[in-house]
Amino acid sequence: MVQFAAELRELRRAAGGPSYRDLAARAHYSVATLSSAAAGQRLPSLEVTRGYVGACGGDVERWEAFWHTTAAAVALAEDPADDAAPPPDQDDSPYPGLASFGSRHSRFFFGRERVVEQLRRRLTDQRFIALFGASGAGKSSVLDAGLSPYLRAEDRAVITLTPGVRPLEELAVRLAGHGATTPGRLLEELRADPGNLHLLLRQIVAEEPGRDEVILIVDQFEELFTLCSRREERDHFIEALLLAARAENSACRIVLGVRADFYARCIAHAALARTLDAAMVTLGPMDSEELHRAICRPAEAVGCRVEGRLLAYLIAQAQDSAGTLPLLSHALRETWRHRRGTLLTMDACRSAGSIEHALTRTAERFYQALSPRQREAARHLFLRLVTVGEGIEYSKCRIDRSELPPDPGTVAIVERATAERLITVDGQHLDLTHEALIRWWPRLGGWLAEGRELLRTRRQLTEAAATWAHLEQDPGALLRGARLEAARPLARAEEAGLTAREREFLEASLAAKSADRTAANRRERLRRLLIAASAVLLAISLATSVLAMHADREATAQRDEAVAHNASTAATALARRSPGLATQIALAAYRLQPSQYSRDALLSTLMSTWTAHRAEMYAMDISPDGGILATAGWDRTVRLWDLRTARYPRRTAVLTGHRDAVYAVAMHPHRPVLASAGADGSLILWDITDPYWPHRLATLRTHMKTVRALAFSPSGQTLVSAGSDGNVVLWNTRSVSKPVRGVSLPGHQDEVRSVAFSADGRLLASAGGGDERVILWDTTSPAHPVERADWQAHSTTALSVAFNPRTGVLATSGGGDRPVKLWRVAGTHHPVLLAALDGPTDVVGSVAFSPDGRLLTAGSDDRTARIWRVPPHGWPRREAVLTGFSTAVLGLRFTPDGKQVVTGVFDGTTHTLPADFGQALAHACSYAGQPLTHEQWRRYLNKVSYRQPC
Known part of the structure; x- marks a missing residue:
């Protein structure tokens, strides 16, 4: 409102500063009315605004839009719920209004008489029909205000319901009163046998003389897929409806109201698909x-x-x-x-406000109700629904669902925007409900003004990426030349909002250009070298020829080294989307030049990969028998995976119970028990005796905002939790169903990021994150721990601790030039630094030892996983560096038998690799895909004679 008044004053100044007396003569309003309009104490009326702007020679239409936007903001500020309740x-x-026509509005319902009559006729001939229409087409109005009153006027029994979260329970509640039974008993009968619905409907008809059937209307049938999460209950509900309608002595007729974009979900049910073949009625525009x-x-x-x-x-x-x-x-x-x-x-x-401004107000209310992260996702969604014209015009753009990220957050925003009538969903396509939204929603207009060229370039990128995907990622469809240079800024712009496919396409185009440039430079260097060698051969004697031959061999070796290095790099980049091809390329590079780099690249391509979480993953642990992997992440779940087939793990269960992200998991060393904790401050113990049907044993409040670390003692009788308050808490877990809180160990000035027990359970180490310190506790008596040592382990942050199970040496990790360090802590109150390891170029968030203590692993934010061999005496030496990850590595864990190493990445992916690297390399051909074609060989190993690695 203050800004509106300021703009009015600026308009008057731009008009030459006429006096309010002159303005009053032109606008036909009093001097007091016009001066108060620009005072900013309250919003002037629309008529006064028109008069003021017209008297100053301003754009009246633009100011009308400005007035409506300001009025909407003022209304929302004064009473955010004002729009929700009718005056x-x-x-x-x-x-x-935005609500559908209900039965009380039936006398005002017009325009859909043809569809209502069609439904009535079809219902006379058929016992099962379904009304399909786009969001906002008026399906509920047709059923509630059109068909239902007509049927009731004929004295027919009509029962209307929506499936909701528990469709069988909703069905039981609506029908119990008509069938002289209780909802609970009816619900049990429906769960036991879906055919009981048919019997109940026959009973209802029998008890009401003069009626021979019941009309059952199931509106918003799509809730069966959006709200009901249990597939078994969903199938029971559908089966009950179909059995009741198809029975020879059926006592009902059934009408469904379904949103058109859920047609594919409906026909995924075989019996329902067969029924819908002859049951569909479509509801189009008027x-x-x-x-x-x-x-x-x-x-x-x-x-x-x-x-x-x-x-x-x-x-x-x-x-x-x-x-x-x-x-x-x-x-x-x-x-x-x-x-x-x-x-x-x-x-x-x-x-x-007309249609345009009513839409604007609804759009702003929708946006203000979103969280900051959802607002950013909504901005990208709406920008995709607008296309840029050749001039300055914009128009709405119909897009396919495949252009949107498949994460639950984006799906939820689409559902909310659809419910607010801002977006229309039709099958696999999305569209703005009305093009007026582009012109009259100032926020969308601001987004468009900020990134017009970016928007145009992204639309071209979207189309090119779709073509590339349609051609099965043909390299010939990649961007080249000026089009690639125009799209290059999108790779660095966080606000570009690219989908995974678009980013992959752009990165592949940039990588292809880089590879072309590298190949051209290599050819130029080789050409110059050959010219020099030829000149020498012409100028000198036989002895010089011998030297030239030696130089040629050196050049060939350098060439082979360069080709192998480039091919190895390309192989790790291809590993996620084409693992077989990546392994073939990496194996060829390793055979050409068996260097440490090509060996690491080959090992990286031999990892099997699967997606454990669709969001960020934060923690993982492996059961003592090596059969179960537990992962946890931002999606508030803990997921269990069967590791008995290491290359193709299978998910066994999803544990839900936390209200926020899960940051830590820990397996009991002797019992099938899993502990989990995270950002909601709760600690949950789970019984995973049957990993397909786990259940909760106990839920504990830790009295801290966020739990970052968990660890069981080797005996399993103590569980340690630590996190945001800087304290380390010991829990007595002799009874896993009733853990008892023990002592709390203070000392850290920042949140504790990691805790670990020594193999004998006598020592407990904790890393204090931002305070850069590691504290060592003697826990021989868990009821009375004693602090043994407290020292600054790293220069910027301390993130992880782990004990060697054989030697008792403590490994720590964090930031600084030497992010991984080994300390001798046994028998001393002053830890002695044994080794400071470099290699990672960013902080190391996790360290772990193999079960035999011979290998040390580190997961770094530089997107690498490093493994060192740790001898009993002497300096650790590098064993392998695994690359090709898209984000930071959260950690590595060995299976208890030491045969597999599991790598977790923050992007939600998990990777497994045999821990015997020599054996893995020897059997690499068994993991490779189709042999390299000549074209593929020329692309990745140019200038080297073709020879199959396998």
């Missing part, structure tokens, strides 16, 4: 005649009329667009509020 003077309105009735007849029913100009405007806005019907009703409802007498006029519609 008291609207109870007599013949238009329901034509002009139907719109005329829908607009005028409700007003006529209460003795009012619609002005011709208003009627023409509304029909033009709503024709051929099913999704705008709620917006049309909303605009008419607001116009009804601003009517004068019995006439609904265009001026009243403008004062109410």
Whole structure:
């Protein structure tokens, strides 16, 4: 409101600063009215604003939009819930607004008579029909205000329900009263046998003389897929409906109301798909005649009329667009509020905000209700739904669902925008409900103004990426030349909002250009070398020729080294999307030049990969028998995986119970018990005796905001938790179903990021994150721990601790030039630094030893996983560096038998690799895919003679 007044004053100044007396003569408003409009104490009326702007020579239409936006913001600030509740003077309105027509509005429901009649005829001939229509097309109105009143007028029994979260329970509640039974008993019967619904309906009909059937209307049938998470209950519900309708002595007729974009989900059920073949009725947009009735007849029913100009405007806005019907009703409802007498006029519609401004207010309310992360996702979504014209115009753009990230957050935003009628979903396609949103929603306009060229370039990138994917990632479809240079900034712009496919396509294009440049430079260097060698051969004697031959061999060796290095790099980049090809390339490079780099690249391609979480993953642990892997992450779940087939692990269960991200998991050393904790401050113990049906043993409050670390003692009788408050808490877990909180160990000035026990359980180490310190505790008596040592282990941060199970040496990791260090801590109060290891170029968040203590692993934020061999005496030496990860590595764990190493990555992926690297390299051909073609060989190993590695 203050900004609005300031803009009015600026408009007056730009007009030459006329006096308010002059403005009053031009605008036909008093001096006091105009001066108070620019004072900023309250928002002036729309009419006063028009007069003020017109007197100053401003753009009246633009200022109308500005006024409506400001009015919406003021209303939201004064009462955020104002839009949700209808004003008291609207109870007599013949238009329901954004809500659907209910049974109490049936006398005002017009325009869909043809569809209602079609449903009535089909229902006479068939016992099962389904009404399909786009979001906002008016399916619920047709069923509630059109079909249901007609059927009840014929004295037919009509029962209406929506599936909700528990469809069988909803069915039991709605039918129990008609069948002289209780909802609980009926629910048990429906779960036991879906055919009991048919028997109940026959009983209802038998107890009501004069009726031979029940009409069961299931509206919003898509809730069966969006709200009901149990597939068994969903299948029972569908089966019950089908059995009741198809029985020879059926006592019911069934009508479904389904959103069109859920057709694919419906036909995934075989029996329902067969039934829908002859049961579908489609609900499309209204034509002009139907719109005329829908607009005028409700007003006529209460003795009012619609002005011709208003009627023409509304029909033009709503024709051929099913999704705008709620917006049309909303605009008419607001116009009804601003009517004068019995006439609904265009001026009243403008004062109410018309369709465009009603949509703007709804859009802003939708946006303000989102979290910061959701707002960013919503911005990318709406920008994808707009295309940039050749001039300065924008228009809405119909997109495919495949253009959107498949994460649950984006799906939820689409559902909310659809519910608010901002987006129309039709099958696999999404579209803006109305193009007026582009012009009249200032926030969307601001987004478009900020990134017009970026938006145009991204649309071109989207289309090119789709073509590339359609051609099975043909290298010839990659961007080249000027188009690639135009798209290059998108790779660095966080606000670009690229999908995984688009980013992969752009990175492949950039990598191809880099490879072309490298190959050209290599050819140029080789050409110059050959010219020099030729000159020498022509100028010198036989002895010089011998030297030239030696130089040629050196050049060949250098060439082979360069080719092997480049091929190894390309192989790790290909590993995720084409593992077989990546292994063939890496194996060829290793055979050509068996260096440490090519060996590491080959090992990286031999990892088997699967997605454990669709969001960030934070922790993992392996059961003592090596059969179960537990992973946890941002999606608030803990997931269990069967590791008995290491290359193809299978998920056995998803544990839900935490209300926020899960940061830590720990396996009991002797019992099938798993502990988990995270950002909600709770600690949960799970019984995983049957990994397919785990259950909760205990839920504990740790009294800290976030738990970052968990560890069981080797005996399993003590569990340690630590986190945001800087304390380390010991729990007595002799009874895993009733753990008892023990002592709390203070000492850290920052949140504790890691805890670990020594192999004999006498020592407990903790790493204090930002305070850079590691504290060592003597826990010989868990009830009375004693601090043994406290020292600064790293220069920037201390993130992880781990004991060698054989020697008792403590490994720590964090930041600084030497992010991994080994300490002798046994028998001393002053730890002695044994080794400081370099290699990682970023902080190391996790260290771990192999079961035999001979290998040390480190997961780093530089997207590498490093493994050192640790001799009993002497300096550790590098064993392998695994690469090709898309994000930071959260950690590595060995299976208890030491045969497999499991790597977890923050992007939610998990990787397994045989721990015997020599054996893995020897059997690399068994993991490789199809042999390299000549074309592939020329692309990745140019200038080297073709020879199959396997």
